[in-house]
Amino acid sequence: MDKKQLIPLVIWGFFLSIAFILWRLFDNIFYLFNFAYIGTCLALGIFLYIRKVKYARNVVQAAIGLYMLIYLGILSNENMQIEGFWYFLFLGVFQAAVIHFVVAKIFGPLLFGRGFCGYACWTAMVLDLLPYKTPQNPRKQFRYIPYILFVISFLFVSILFLLRIPNIESIMFWSFIVGNIAYYICGISLAYLLKDNRAFCKYICPVTVFLRPPSRFAFIRVKNDTERVVICK
Numbered sequence: 322m323d324k325k326q327l328i329p330l331v332i333w334g335f336f337l338s339i340a341f342i343l344w345r346l347f348d349n350i351f352y353l354f355n356f357a358y359i360g361t362c363l364a365l366g367i368f369l370y371i372r373k374v375k376y377a378r379n380v381v382q383a384a385i386g387l388y389m390l391i392y393l394g395i396l397s398n399e400n401m402q403i404e405g406f407w408y409f410l411f412l413g414v415f416q417a418a419v420i421h422f423v424v425a426k427i428f429g430p431l432l433f434g435r436g437f438c439g440y441a442c443w444t445a446m447v448l449d450l451l452p453y454k455t456p457q458n459p460r461k462q463f464r465y466i467p468y469i470l471f472v473i474s475f476l477f478v479s480i481l482f483l484l485r486i487p488n489i490e491s492i493m494f495w496s497f498i499v500g501n502i503a504y505y506i507c508g509i510s511l512a513y514l515l516k517d518n519r520a521f522c523k524y525i526c527p528v529t530v531f532l533r534p535p536s537r538f539a540f541i542r543v544k545n546d547t548e549r550v551v552i553c554k
């Protein structure tokens with residue numbers, strides 16, 4: 322069997338293991354459904370993508386992205402953005418956004434690299450529908466904005482706790498809504514301005530501060546096809 326064909330099985334096994342471990346650890350069946358659903362969508366999407374089924378990746382992005390954005394983020398009131406990660410971490414609650422970040426963005430990338438960005442991100446789910454799939458210009462060299470936003474998100478939540486602001490839970494809910502609207506507006510505008518669907522990912526997204534280091538050592542990596550690569554500097 323081609324090694325590439327094993328990737329969906331490895332991913333499926335990884336997520337089913339996480340589902341089972343967290344279910345038993347927290348005695349909460351939600352984890353079983355949550356990670357089994359995400360893992361099954363991912364494995365199926367990667368399987369179909371490898372078989373060159375058109376729109377397979379977009380369908381998986383929508384299945385997982387909408388689940389996280391609408392069900393977990395809005396209906397279940399769990400801020401899944403980076404400020405939600407700090408919030409639950411400061412509360413000492415190893416749940417929701419903390420588990421999401423640990424699995425998808427901090428340790429998971431050691432196995433599947435930037436897989437979250439390709440198959441599960443609800444921001445990219447929209448950006449990937451824009452017309453500039455192939456960037457029209459060489460990559461620009463400014464890289465500091467994600468680090469600034471990363472620090473701002475940390476300070477924002479720290480200040481809420483330090484000043485003992487009441488109703489932090491409600492602030493977290495609204496920051497999730499406002500933050501996502503801001504991401505979409507900024508992401509879509511940048512895509513048209515720089516003629517690159519993923520300009521937001523390259524120059525703005527604070528989550529890349531977590532994603533980049535482990536992705537460099539990822540077990541499953543995308544490799545250049547030197548026959549097909551276009552020299553774009």
Ligand code: SF4
Nearest residue numbers: 438442444445522526
């Ligand atoms: S870089 Fe950020 S916005 Fe882009 S796909 Fe990854 S997590 Fe989503």
